[in-house]
Amino acid sequence: MPIGFPTSVRTGGRHRKAKAPNPALRRAVVLAVTAPVAGTILTGTSAFAADKAVAKTTATTLDTAEQQIADNLNTRVQDTRLGSTVSGVVIDAKSGRTVWGHDATTALMPASNTKLGTATAALTVLGPDHRFTTKVVYGDGTLTLVGGGDRSLTSDDLDALAKTAVAGLKNAGLTSVKVQVDDSLFPEPTLATGWNDGYYPDSVAPVRALVVDGHHVTDTSVDAGQTFAKLLTDRGVTVAGDVTHGTADTHDVPVARHESDKLSTLVKHMLKVSDNDYAETLLRTTALAAGRPATFEDGTAVVRQVLTRYGVSLDNFEIHDGSGLSRANRIPAQTIADILDVADDPRYSQTLKSIIDGLPVAGEAGSTLGPEWGRFDTADSQCAVGKVKAKTGTLTGAIALSGLTKAQDGAWKIFSFIENNSAAAPGDTKDALDGLAATVNGCWA
Structure with missing residues (x-):
């Protein structure tokens, strides 16, 4: 049985006189x-x-x-x-x-x-209450998996995206697509001051906007794309060629989306x-939200x-x-x-x-x-x-x-x-x- 605080050991609102919340x-x-x-x-x-x-x-x-x-x-x-x-x-x-x-x-x-x-x-x-969004879009015969900085994304989440994508493709009479990943939300992974090369990918994965199941690999984006491609194949859609990096076009058609749990x-x-991976992803998305x-x-x-x-x-x-x-x-x-x-x-x-x-x-x-x-x-x-x-x-x-x-x-x-x-x-x-x-x-x- 997990050990938790007894009723008397509460969190929040317990030791200062609370003031009216300031929205x-x-x-x-x-x-x-x-x-x-x-x-x-x-x-x-x-x-x-x-x-x-x-x-x-x-x-x-x-x-x-x-x-x-x-x-x-x-x-x-x-x-x-x-x-x-x-x-x-x-x-x-x-x-x-x-x-x-x-x-x-x-x-x-x-x-x-x-x-x-x-x-x-x-x-x-x-x-x-912020949630991170992972999207799938389609254009010119290619499905693009677009990373939104969700470090909690799982294979089951990708499977749900694949299910929706396959249904849309089949309705359009399509049975074969290319797959690419778009992790352009974050710049190319780099080492922080005070890090060493040995941190990758054991202690922390290179910080990318797309990852599945918390995998610690050098290119988490392509890894996630490969998982997604296999799920498409399992559902009867042929994936042509290798998964590659790319950037979604503004005219691509939205196909599916997944939202993470709340930030809290x-x-x-x-x-x-x-x-460590959650922390570094949050640092980057916080910078983006602050306009940097x-x-x-x-x-x-x-x-x-x-x-x-x-x-x-x-x-x-x-x-x-x-x-x-x-x-x-x-x-x-x-x-x-x-x-x-x-x-x-x-x-x-x-x-x-x-x-x-x-x-x-x-x-x-x-x-x-x-x-x-x-x-x-x-x-x-x-x-x-x-x-x-x-x-x-x-x-x-x-x-x-x-x-x-x-x-x-x-x-x-x-x-x-x-x-x-x-x-x-x-x-x-x-x-x-x-x-x-x-x-x-x-x-x-």
């Missing part, structure tokens, strides 16, 4: 990031960021439970399994008060914690299993703009991709915690709720915090199973864990821990970070 919020951000800015980050105070600041108190006195958290973390952050390069912070979700910090503004390699910024930008610019659902999947080219550079520029509009400090912040595979990325724990704080704010829940909902739960099978990954299974951290939601991050020399938990004082705490260059085995370092999360929860006192 202009997403429009304001979209307008801001789509305005011509000559490649610069927008400046000036955001109205809703300023409003958020008003909701925070200036109290600095820690309660007894918080003081215990701070004292224990001061000791446990010295764990040799964490090495000497750690950025960490714990904040009270209601007041914004810093409960504990350790080099919190020091920028470190965040690994997949980068996906939290990607998700925030995608949901804000595209909207949580895709974001939850991306965060739950830390899917679908490149790493423009996608990350939009992420920075959106975070700025939410009032998140970008001091010492540097990203080059959407997934966190880039070894050139640098983000402080304070910034990651602030992103989570925004996502968890009831005023923004209509747009960003799926970020909190998508965070893996400690001990949740099928997520990156599941027992199959050896998480929260030590004597120190087992007590936090089902009580912590957090995004993981793992690269060689970089391990991160950032999320939220309800502490012993009954108040929700947001935390972020990022470690770089520990000499310990990665599994041991993860155990140490799980222990820090259990410390914030208070079950490991």
